[in-house]
Amino acid sequence: MPEFMDVHTGMAGVTPEGLMEAHNADLAIQGDEHVNFKHAWADPESGMVFCLSEAPSAEAVQRIHERAGHRADNVYEVPVQA
């Protein structure tokens, strides 16, 4: 299954509880699109959030994020890893 890194901006001040709540909102519906969100990293200072997932497509990742209420700014497929 392809892997994706998606990026959210504008999340300055995000708390551990806020990120967990957003992540859980994704997890609750991700099965509808066969997406598996694996991890999320957030920088409360800059407002950047990075989410790693396995999914059939970038569009599937975005549909879950949109339905959960937090559309990503960009979704990148990351087939090359080290």
Next chain:
Amino acid sequence: MPEFMDVHTGMAGVTPEGLMEAHNADLAIQGDEHVNFKHAWADPESGMVFCLSEAPSAEAVQRIHERAGHRADNVYEVPVQA
């Protein structure tokens, strides 16, 4: 040890061999700054590369990347995770 996600742009066309070579160049000198690069994800289409590390500071991460020949566009501390 704090964790960091750094972002490189302009790496369109990056190959698995190219990413591994760049990553190994970081690994070879990361101990000088007590940095531990854990993983790198690349999108050859957009040219985005994301590197996850543990390090004493964002500056330490950047110093290793610079010495290895590939300065990051941005280094974000990511203390909030899910």
